Amino acid sequence: MTTATALPEPETVAARAGHILEDWRADAEMKTVLDGCAKYSSDWDDFYGGPLISTYSVARDARHLLGDALKVMALKSAVYELTGDELLAELPVPVPVDVTCHALCAQFTALSRIQQRTGHLFVHSTVNEHVNDTAWDTGDYTHRAYEAAFGPVDDRYWIPAQEAERRRRVLDGKYASIGITDRGMTSAIGYAATA
Template sequence: MTATLARPAPEKVAVRAREIRDAIETDREFARLWETCAKYSADWTDFHGYPIIENYDALADAPAMFRETIRTMALKSAVYDLTNGDERAAELPVPVPVDVMSHALMAQFTLLCRIQSRGRFQFVHMTDLEEGDGGGTWDHGDYTHQVYREAFGPINERFWIGAAETERRRRVLDQVYAGIGVTERGKKVAIPLGVAT
């Protein structure tokens, strides 16, 4: 039996999330954070995260995806602050593409540590606390959606893909990938790696 999470009212989270977002975006190393994430694009590959975005383009989509990820991380940090460090409450369900981009952001570990220290907030990202298999449990109207809308207005529907549609798209990808030897959502890969001609 899972305990019900006690999370703060969306309007309280919204106020703190905007403060955190502003602290990140006005930090003296924010431009470097963006540049390092943008350069990480060669490593922005996965089988069932970004490819669920229609006509995904790692370079063209990067600025908007980065913005969504910064906002999402600010929401999670705000919940963490307002719950006296409750990681479980702060690990909000988020759409899969945003979750994948957060990994690119977290790869800038040293830089993020400095930004957190100067801004006096804590980033939250713990995969053992994420719901479901690799995310995708976010959905329209849920708590994450409510606090996002309260803090930042409408979601970017290109990246905020609901749970059912995420799973539908992943099943399409399952069929496509199986034909080239990629199965179990990318956990098993059996592609012949002979000499290319």
């Protein structure tokens, strides 16, 4: 659904997002979802999101990343509620936080129940990420709205676009040395048959 042509003021989105986040956190099942995501870390197989964080450890970083992912989802939902425009609502997000949004959205059944009870949709569209083709950067709309709603971003996780790309190139070199190329989309690793 597309109805709007411009984003609302970041402060307007921030106020709405704060309310949405409160509603989601007040739902009895949300704690279970977040705790489950944090503990189910063996499925956080990600080679170009979390590893962009210096000395990354899913065990150490999961809780913070999940908190930021939920806040970002509240911002996206606020934009959607204010505009009715799913494309506008797909805000640019730093890569590690975006990857965590994907992990959070994997809790589909529980999130569906939370959406139904709170009346706030979880708005996330990978297709629209590619349509918008923008990367998060310091001072952009998402950054201003996030800080208006929730306070300063943590620079450990909110890696600007240019630095994220630099780190991805470092990873490209390391992964290529073991046969993983095309940003993890191609593998030249041959597995010997078991005896």
